[in-house]
Amino acid sequence: MNYIKRAMENTFLRLAKEFPALLLTGPRQTGKTTMLQKLAAEEKIGRNYVTLDDLTERQMAKNDPKMFLQIHKPPVFIDEVQYAPELFSYIKIHIDRHHRPGDFWLTGSQVFKLMDGVQESLAGRVGLLHMSPMSQAESCGADTTPFILDLEQLTRRVRERNPLDTPALYERIFRGGMPALVSGQYTDHRALYSSYISTYLDRDVKEISGTINSLRFMDFITAAAALCGQMLNYKTIADAAGIDQLTAKGWLGILERLGIIFYLHPYANNMLKRMVTKPKLYFYDCGLVAYLTKWSDSATLMNGAMSGAILENFVVSEIIKSYQNYGREAFIYYYRDKDTKEIDILLEDSGKLYPMEIKKTATPQKQLTRVFNVIDKATLERGTGAVLCTTDRLSAFDSENLIIPIWGI
Template sequence: MNYIERTLEKVIREVSQEYPVVLVTGPRQVGKTTLLLKMMEGTSRNYVTLDDLSDRNLAKNDPELFLQLHKPPILIDEVQYAPELFTYIKIHVDKNHRAGDFWLTGSQIFKLMHGVQESLAGRVAVLSMTSLSQGEICGEKVEPFRIDLDCLTTRISERKHADTEEIYQRIFRGSMPAVANGVTSNSQIFYSSYLSTYLERDIKELSTTIDSLKFYNFLTSVAARCSQMLNVADIARDADLDQKQVKSWLSILETLGIIFYLHSYSNNLLKRLVKTPKLYFYDTGLVCYLTKWSNAATLANGAMNGAILENYVVSEIRKTYLNNGIEPYMYYYRDKDFKEIDIVLEHDGLLNPIEIKKSSNPGSEIIKNFSLLDRASVKRSKGAVICTKTDLSAIDRENYIVPIWLI
C-alpha cells in the first residue's frame, strides 16, 4: 500500500508545538489513524485504540487508571467511545503543561465536540479531516483555493491537467484512501462494504432504533438530491419516513462527516434571500454508488451529471481549506426571484462569486448574476466560472475561467 501524503500533516506538526491536545475528527476510513501513525514513526509516542473493547471499558469505567497505564505522549484512537476521559485529560494537561501530549481521533464529530468543549476549552486544537482532495491524490501541493490570478497561475505548474473524461473518472471513483491508493480496485465493492460495516455500525452507535434497510433508502434519497436545496418533505415522501425522522437522520449524516451544507449568503443590505441550505456529500464516489451509476462514462452523460459535478467542485474547494486547518466561509446566493450564484467565497473582507458549469466554453451570460452582490456591504472582488475547459482563461479582467483540475 502506498501512503498518500496529507496536507494536514503540516498543520498537525504546527499545532502540536502549541496545544497540549490535538483532536483530528472526520468520517471513518478517511485516513486519520494512518496519518497519525505515520507521523509517530521514530518517536516515543504510545498508541491505544478504543475500538478495543477491553481498553474502551477501562477508559469509561476507570479513566484515571487508563491514563496511568497509557502515558502521554499518546495517540488515543476513536476517543468518542469514552468521553469520561476528557476530564482526566484536562487534569493532566493543567498539571503538566506540555504541548502535544495528547493526539486524539474521533469519528462522531458533534457528539465528540460537546465533550471537548466542556472539558478542554482553550487546551485543544480541533482539526477536521476529509477524504482525499484531488490534489492529494495526484501527489501535489494543496493550498486553500482562491480566485486570485497569481495563485491560479502558480497552481498550473503544480497540477496534473485533466480533461472532462478524467474529471468524471475522479468523481466516479471517489476520494477514499483505500480506493485512491489501490488497496481496493473496485470502488463499488468498497462503498458497498463501507455502508454495511463502518457506516452502519456508527449509525447504530448514535441511534439504536434505526432500521438498516430504511436508513439505506433514506440515504439513497438524500444522495439523489445532492447539490439541491434541502427539501425534508420530499426526502420523507421518497423514503417513507416522517419529517422528524428525516431531520434526525440528516443530523446523524452531518455528525458522521458524510454530508455538509452550504447556507445562503446573507447580508443586511440584501433583501428577499432564501434561507434554505443546499446539501452536499464530501465524497462523490459514495453518491455514485447510492444512485447506482455503473461507470464514469454513463455518469457523464446521465441526468445527474451536472449535480454531481457541482457537488464535486464544492467539496473539493471545501477540502482545500479544511485540509489546511482552515474553516472556509462558503455560501451560495439565491433570491426569491430565483436568481442564483453557485458559490460565494468570503475572505479578507471580499466576496468571490463562482459559477460551476459542465461546459468547456462558457459564455459571458453565465456571470450576469455576479453583480447582485454589489448591493452587499462586503466588496465584490474577482469572479470565476469553474468548468471543464482544459486551460486557465478569462471572460474579462474581473472574471476568470478556471478548469476543475486547478482547484
C-alpha cells in the first residue's frame, strides 16, 4: 500500500517535542499505527514498539505494569493502550521522575475524553490528538490548515485542488475516508466496510459493553446512519432497531467513545431566544454511512432521499477534521429556533460568529443568506457568511457572503 502523508504528522512531531506523552486516539483502521511507525522509523533513535492487541503483552501490562515498563523502556510506542489503564499511573511516575519530551507515544481506539484513567492520571502531562478517517484535503495532498472563512486562505485552498462536479463529489462521499480505500489497497467498498464492522467494530463494542446482540446492534447503527445530519431522536432509532430508548442512548455512547459518531450542539446564547436544545448526529466517515444505508453506488446516493443529509454530514465532518489534524478544537455549532429558522453551521473564531449554509446546488441564490440575520442579536459579532455548495469555483454574493465549493473545504 502506498503511504499517504497524513495532515497530522507535523502537529504530532511538534507536540512530541513538548509533551512527555502523546496520546493519539481514533477509530481502528484510520492509520494511527501506520503514521506513528513511519515517524518512529524517521526518528532513528530505536523507539520500542508494543501493541496491547497482543494478549500476552496486554496481560503483563494489566497485571504487572511496572514490569511491563521495565521491559518496554522509553522511548516507547504503546499501541491500543486503552486495554491497560493500569499503565497510566506508572507512566505518570516515570514522567514526573524524568521529564523527557516524547518518551511515550500512545494510541487508543477510543476517544480520549471517554477513556478510563487518562484524565485522572496524566492530566497536564499528555498531549491529546484525535485521528479520523482521511479528509479530502489529505487524499489529494492539499492545504490542510483549519477551515476558516478567509478569502485569501480559501483562494489558496481551491488553487491546490482539482474542481469536482457533483457526481465526482458524491463518488468521493460514497467512497469514504478509510486509508485502505483512498490508497487503492482495496477497491471493493462493500467488502471493506463489511469486514470493518464484523472484525473491528463488533469486537470493540463487545469489549466495552460485554454481551451484546450483534444483529440488533447492526440494526441500531443502520438506523443511526439513516438519521445522520438530523437532530438526535432516541425513540426513532430505538423503534427502528427494536430496542428501548435507554439502550439506544447507551449504544450511541459506545459509538461516540469509539470515534464513529460525533454531535453538533445548538449554539447557546441567552440573547437568542426560543432555541432548540437537541444535538445533531454525524458520522466521521460518510463511506460507512453509505454502506450502512445500502446505497448501491454514488449516482444512486446522489439522486436519493439521503443526498442532502449525507452532503451536510460530509461538510461538517470535513471542517471538524481540518481542526483535528491541526491539533485544535473546532468551536462549531448549528442554529435552530422554535420558529424553524435554521443555520447549518455556526463557526466561532476570534470573537466572531461565521454562519454557513450547506446546499446541493451549483447555482445558489442570495436569499439563502437572509437567515444569517437571526444571529445579529448574539453577543458575538457576526463575521463573513457563506453558502457551501456544489459550485465549480470560489465566488461571492457580496463582500459579506461567499460561495464556496465543497470540494475546496
